[in-house]
Amino acid sequence: MSWWSRLQHLTYLLLVLSCPALPVRAQSLVDPLRPWTEAPGTYAYGLALDYQLMGDAGWQLAGDEPVRYTLREHLGAISLAQSYTDARRRTWRLELGSELLLREEGWAGRVSAASFGRERTARAWARLGVAQRLGTAERWQPRLEVLYHLPSALELRLGGSWLRDPAVVMGALAYAVPVAGGTTVALEAGAGLVANEVLSLSAGFRLGLPLSPFTPPQASLSLRAGFVTDAAGSEEVAWKWTVQLSGQEVATGVGLEWRGAGP
Numbered sequence: 005m006s007w008w009s010r011l012q013h014l015t016y017l018l019l020v021l022s023c024p025a026l027p028v029r030a031q032s033l034v035d036p037l038r039p040w041t042e043a044p045g046t047y048a049y050g051l052a053l054d055y056q057l058m059g060d061a062g063w064q065l066a067g068d069e070p071v072r073y074t075l076r077e078h079l080g081a082i083s084l085a086q087s088y089t090d091a092r093r094r095t096w097r098l099e100l101g102s103e104l105l106l107r108e109e110g111w112a113g114r115v116s117a118a119s120f121g122r123e124r125t126a127r128a129w130a131r132l133g134v135a136q137r138l139g140t141a142e143r144w145q146p147r148l149e150v151l152y153h154l155p156s157a158l159e160l161r162l163g164g165s166w167l168r169d170p171a172v173v174m175g176a177l178a179y180a181v182p183v184a185g186g187t188t189v190a191l192e193a194g195a196g197l198v199a200n201e202v203l204s205l206s207a208g209f210r211l212g213l214p215l216s217p218f219t220p221p222q223a224s225l226s227l228r229a230g231f232v233t234d235a236a237g238s239e240e241v242a243w244k245w246t247v248q249l250s251g252q253e254v255a256t257g258v259g260l261e262w263r264g265a266g267p
Contacts, residue, residue, distance in 0.1 A: 015162040044093055048265040056246070056257035064111075070175040071113040077255075085263075097133040102126065130154040136159075143167050148265070157182040163192070170198040187215045203232045220251035229260075239264035 038249045056079040064073050083101030090096070112119075135149035149161040165178030178190040188211070196206035205228070212222040230242035240264070246257045 017235075024197075044089055045090050046089050046267055047264055048087045048263070050086075050088075050261060050263035052083045052085075052259060052261045054081045054083075054257060054259035056077070056081075056248075056255050058253060058255035060226050060253070069113045071111050073112045074108075074112075076108040079255075079257075080104050086190075093137040095135040097131075097132040097135070099133075100128075101130075102128045123185050153180075172196050189213045189215060204232075206230070222250045223247070224248040 046101055052156055056078040058075075059080075060073075060075040061071055064071050081101060081103040085097065085099045086093055087097040093192070103126065107123045109121045110119070131151055131153050133148050133151040136148040138148055143221060144164050146164040147162075149163070151159040151161065153159065159178055159180040161176055161178045162173065165172055165174035172195070174192075174194045174196075176192040177187075178192065179254060180188045180190070190210055192208070192210045194206060194208040196204060198204045205229070208226045210224045214220075214222075224246060225248075226244055226246045228242055228244040230240045232240045242261045242263075244259045244261065246259070248255045248257075
């Protein structure tokens with residue numbers, strides 16, 4: 005069975021397992037159905053599990069011999085999030101996460117013996133943020149957010165949303181400046197629909213434009229289905245699917261999320 009067939013089976017399995025009682029918002033940067041800022045005096049919390057696969061294959065020349073080259077990158081991640089919105093409708097946010105990357109490379113020639121290499125890389129990260137509602141417009145919900153990505157990146161985000169029950173459309177402009185140098189501008193958009201009291205659907209798109217140093221643009225698309233798990237509607241579990249493009253590289257991923265909120 006090919007790696008693409010395995011990914012399709014895994015995606016279908018996660019969807020089936022999540023359907024009985026799952027709800028939430030995607031962990032994509034744009035979340036149309038639940039903006040960063042919640043009602044004053046409320047807490048929000050979440051847990052996300054993600055898996056991403058990137059593969060590549062082709063032929064290379066080793067001397068006069070053509071060699072078949074294959075690459076697989078498996079990325080697993082877990083993250084926790086906690087936020088609080090004060091009386092001034094200012095939201096304070098903390099996120100913690102860890103990632104494990106497994107990189108597999110193989111070479112096989114018609115004459116030379118096949119070889120295989122494997123490398124594991126782990127890292128942890130943290131992000132602090134504060135978001136402020138601008139004005140009192142409930143329909144547009146304009147807001148300004150400042151994020152600090154430990155250890156060395158500062159990001160400014162200006163966003164807003166247009167709400168018309170049962171749908172919402174959201175957009176944002178982000179500007180990231182790593183302390184070590186380099187800047188990135190990102191455009192984000194999303195749309196969501198509350199299908200019924202239990203099910204919500206949303207989609208998000210992000211386009212990153214590295215300015216310094218200049219590298220190929222990075223684009224990502226996410227689709228998400230959330231399921232409310234309690235009668236009060238304060239908790240949900242979600243399944244999501246993502247695809248990311250960076251130059252000629254394409255990565256696909258699946259994830260499960262759990263999120264809740266309350267006073």
